[in-house]
Amino acid sequence: MSRDHVITLVQMVNQIATNLGAGRDATQAAQAVCTHLETFWARPMKQRLIACLGEDDHDLSPLAREAVGRLAERQTHRAS
């Protein structure tokens, strides 16, 4: 997957985090972002985003990182 594509995905999840972060505490917000990704994002996009967690040079916002972490856990759980 190209570098540009990953940058786009990170920008998208950061934007979602900014918009869903308002009016929620940290846990609720992370859950809301995670649910949004599960509900609307295609499998390869989610997988690529999860892969970002293991790479340290991405600009994931703290909330986005938290949400993607949850998503990774749920995907692992789902696969098992």
Add this chain to the structure above:
Amino acid sequence: MIQHFDPRQHDRDLGTPAPAADAAPVSVEIDGVAIRVPEGTSVLRAAALADINIPKLCATDSLEAFGSCRLCAVQVEGRRGTPAACTTPVAEGMKVTTQNERLARLRRNVMELYISDHPLDCLTCPANGDCELQDMAGAVGLREVRYGFEGENHLAAETDHSNPYFSFDPSKCIVCSRCVRACEEVQGTFALTIDGRGFDSKVAAGQAEAFMDSECVSCGACVQACPTSTLMEKSVIDAGQPEHSVITTCAYCGVGCSFEAQMKGDQLVRMVPYKGGDANHGHSCVKGRFAFGYATHPDRITTPMIRESIDQPWRQVGWEEAIAFAAERLTAIQAEHGRESIGGITSSRCTNEETYLVQKLIRAAFGNNNTDTCARVCHSPTGYGLKTTLGESAGTQTFDSVMQADAIIVIGANPTDAHPVFGSLMRKRLRQGASLIVADPRRIDLLKTPHLEDAQHLPLRPGTNVALVNALAHVVVTEGLEDHDFIASRCDNEAYRAWRDFIAEERHAPEATEAITGVSAEAVRHAARTYATAGNGAIYYGLGVTEHSQGSTMVMGIANLALATGNIGREGVGVNPLRGQNNVQGSCDMGSFPHELPGYQHVADATARGRFEAAWGVELDDEPGLRIPNMFDAAIEGSFKALYVQGEDIAQSDPDTQHVEAALSSLDCLIVQDIFLNETAKYAHVLLPGSSFLEKDGTFTNAERRINRVRKVMPPLAGKADWEVTIELARALGYPMEYTHPSEIMDEIARLTPSFAGVSYARLEERGSLQWPCNAEHPLGTPTMHEVDFPIGKGRFAITEYVATEERASRRFPLLLTTGRILSQYNVGAQTRRTDNQVWHDEDVLELHPSDAEVRGIRDGDWLGITSRAGQTVLRARLSERMQPGVVYTTFHHPGSGANVITTDSSDWATNCPEYKVTAVQVEKVSRPSEWQRRFDEVDRVQREYLATARDTTAPHLEATP
């Protein structure tokens, strides 16, 4: 006794409009026939309901009674004289005589005067066979004209041929004022008037100008109302009277007007708006009424074509070969690159049945959920926002509901241009005194409605919608204007509490948001009070709401406002998205989105998915697929290799054209199904001929959730309707679909989609149209949604934080570009550019405020280079006071304009709906087209040559292949 309360008599002209449906019944006797009609009914209408047909000329039931021709004179027992039946309301116990010698003589005298100043060329007159004057001369038994024909007359008056679709021949005019009244009462434009007095009075357009030079918008209402040949369609002048007609649904905007397609064999002579149409009640606009010539334009693609690569000429082939070629490619690509490497785009111009089949093909035969539709780029935020707050992805009202509204807010919509027939209805209500609030960066034409009582314009800066709607809600909450009973009984309390705390914060006060929106605090407070206290408050919105990086937030903000004021769940209120294309509501309903099966049932919902798996005989993917912009990104990246596009021109309509072109060029197989060689087809390997709405059966669903029938009036030019092509492709991919008629597809939809359970072609025939949800609970459909509860139980307030777009004016790009539409052209223009509508708008221009022009030394008509971070294009300048300084505007109806070369990849956070409405740009005078435009012209020339070559070298054996 005959009783008439709610007659659905659409084929007859009853002379005057129906009174209020709830009026008390009144008993009268007409020519000895006893009849009960609602109070307020005219004698003329009451008689017509009893099949007693009083002669008339100036009366028609689409217009208020006028009483000028005197032909409908009657006698009423106990009253003096001979009152006009059209202007005389019925009264209890009234006894009316419509025929006797005295009345006959009176009517003959009236007709004699009319005919003494009328050309006697009936045999060669275009209205022959459809002329009310001729009919009335016959009805009254006119046998001689004692005055002769030599006196002073109007017979030498010259015909005005200026309008491309109809002519105005004043020599045949009887000055009945029906055209003038239609222009006022039905259309609301007030372009026509009666000029002069007495014998000199004549119908005049504008200031006695040619029709084309006047304010006339060519809606056709005057032509429809004219009882003679004075205002006549040129198509009828050329072809003569039609011999049969079929009722069908317009394929232009989301209003979904019903029309009678009037035919001579399989030739369409004219489209006449159908009085029985529940969306339009007999009105039309210049597109639906007149711009149908594209359907038989020589540019139509009528033979399938294939090619190995896009730098090769097309090769015309038979259907079988084209379908086999496409299927082989798709199969090979999936074998090499995986199941998820291909996808498709459904069409918002095709029927529900066709859209359903394409998403079924993708989910069942492609085996993935990579399906999307053009709603992605228009109303996907409506889907997200309304589903989150109200529980259903659709508008809450009927169009007619606006007639009960007391305050109307229009946000980011331009109904008089983009939804003209509804715009006229809204204007009618505004003339009756409803208040209007327009939130728009531009001064739209609705604000110029004649006889508008009270209008407020909130000229906000592009991109600041959410700040504005939050400020409106803040006023409602802090000034005690909430509907506490509604909130307590209908809304989720916890969500409401959280929202109320949020919205009451001082940062949302109009005084605080003024600096963001540019709208004065006072104006915002006034607007909020008007909406909240008027009685019935209705909100209408368009793409100026959705096509923003906060589009979904704004839709939720609108829903919050309606919930807080209790403006949901009855006539006259509601949240009303004005959907763009004819079937964009339907394409969303039919499961076009990658995450939702038909009826907005999520792919992860095991119960719903299970129903589809059982019916379709395959296992379905339980995770969402790629959306259109994700497909483009994946194509450029190399993981997405093939796309099937039905009736959608993504190369012109989607933002950041150069990015789209790069994506399409990366595909190994692009299959385009369209009626023309559109911009997308220039990147295609397989071109399958599409069929126009005249060539197939099906249904469209309009912006009020109304399912209307589309009826075939001529055979498909290329031999197959679009749904048949999809079936062929599915079969070639090893997934047979067995349907012999679109009604069978609708039956399957009804079985699998709870909100469509009660829909069938038989029911549609019976009712004319149905508004979903239509099921056991609502067997006749649902005109008004959420009357008792919401599909999610309680209405949910949503937190709507204003997050400014990153696309903002800077030193390098100091202006904000916003885009829109105009009346005469439709969307990418593929249809309207191939009609005479071109005379109104043959190029896209850049509108800018004179002050922005002055500092750049720009004059009206100069060529301007418009540059954004995405690209550059060149358009002609039009100086316009409608713009606010700092904001420029253009349309995207012509492909060479490249409006979308400059729009960016910025998009709605929740749905990826592109931010067409805000692009930071710089504008400067230039002397030649942009680099992109020069390249576009070259690609266009080469691709047209490839098409022409294919057509020249058609192998003879193919001509027999349908």
